[in-house]
Amino acid sequence: MRVLTFVRRNLVVIAGTLALGYLLLPNLVVLLYSFNKPVSRYNNTWQEFSTEAWSDPCGAPGICDSVGLSLQIGLLSTLAATALGTLAAFALARHRFRGRAGVNSLIFLPMAMPEVVMAASLGTLFLNMRIEFGFTTILIAHIMFCLSFVVVAVKARLAGMDPKLEEAARDLYAGPLQAFVRVTLPLALPGIAAGAMLSFALSLDDVIITQFNSGPSTITFPMFVWGASLKGVPVQVNVIGSAMFFIAVLLVMAGQLLGNGRARRKS
Incomplete structure (x- = not known):
C-alpha cells in the first residue's frame, strides 16, 4: 500500500524521470563507447576500456576539419x-501592413514542408x-532553414x-531608440536567445540540406559521420559527440543559474 501511495503522489515526477532517462540513454551509450578500444573499424562491440581516443580526438583523418567547418557554418x-x-x-508582431497574413503563412512553410524538398x-x-x-551555398541554405x-x-x-511598458518609457521622455534598447530588447532577449x-x-x-548544397571539399561533421557509417565509425566520433553533449549541458546549467540569480536579486 505504501508503494502504491508513493507512486500515486509522485506519478508525474516518476513519469518525467523515466522519460528523461529514455532520452539520455543514447547519450550514455555514446559516452560509454567513447572509452572503447575496438579491434576493427566498427565501434559497436565492447572490447576494453581505453582513454586513447580522448587523448587524441583528431586521430581520425578529417574529423576535426569537419567539426571546425560545422562550427563556422553554425x-x-x-x-x-x-x-x-x-x-x-x-x-x-508590432506593425500592420499589406500582405502580413500571407507572410505569416510563408514563415511556417520551411517548418512544415519535408526538409528534403x-x-x-x-x-x-x-x-x-x-x-x-x-561553403557559401551551405551557409545560405542554413540561414534560410x-x-x-x-x-x-x-x-x-x-x-x-x-506594450504598456514601452508606453511608460515614452511617457518618461525616452526616445524610440532608448525605449527599445532599455525596455523592449531586454524583455525580448529570452526569446531571441532561445x-x-x-x-x-x-x-x-x-x-539533408547540407548534402544537397555542399561541394566536394566541404564536409561538415554530420556528413562525416554519415559517410563514416558506411565503412566504420571511428571512436573519435563518440568523443566529439560526448564533448558536445557536456558543453550543451553546462551552457543550460549556466543559463539556469544566471536566471535564478537574477530572480533572487529582484526578490
Whole structure:
C-alpha cells in the first residue's frame, strides 16, 4: 500500500524521470563507447576500456576539419538568422501592413514542408544561378532553414510582452531608440536567445540540406559521420559527440543559474 501511495503522489515526477532517462540513454551509450578500444573499424562491440581516443580526438583523418567547418557554418548562420528573424518577428508582431497574413503563412512553410524538398529546391536555385557549391551555398541554405524557427521563437516572446511598458518609457521622455534598447530588447532577449540556440543546434545537426548544397571539399561533421557509417565509425566520433553533449549541458546549467540569480536579486 505504501508503494502504491508513493507512486500515486509522485506519478508525474516518476513519469518525467523515466522519460528523461529514455532520452539520455543514447547519450550514455555514446559516452560509454567513447572509452572503447575496438579491434576493427566498427565501434559497436565492447572490447576494453581505453582513454586513447580522448587523448587524441583528431586521430581520425578529417574529423576535426569537419567539426571546425560545422562550427563556422553554425555560428555564422545563427548570427544571420537571429538578426533577420528578430527583425521579421518585430515587423510581424508590432506593425500592420499589406500582405502580413500571407507572410505569416510563408514563415511556417520551411517548418512544415519535408526538409528534403527545401534542400532540393535550394540546390536547384543555386544551379540555375550558376553559384558554385561550397561553403557559401551551405551557409545560405542554413540561414534560410533556421530563419523560420527564430521568427516563431521571438514572436512567441513578443506576444507575451505588455506594450504598456514601452508606453511608460515614452511617457518618461525616452526616445524610440532608448525605449527599445532599455525596455523592449531586454524583455525580448529570452526569446531571441532561445531562437539563436535552436538555430545553432539545427545547423550543427543538419545532414539533408547540407548534402544537397555542399561541394566536394566541404564536409561538415554530420556528413562525416554519415559517410563514416558506411565503412566504420571511428571512436573519435563518440568523443566529439560526448564533448558536445557536456558543453550543451553546462551552457543550460549556466543559463539556469544566471536566471535564478537574477530572480533572487529582484526578490
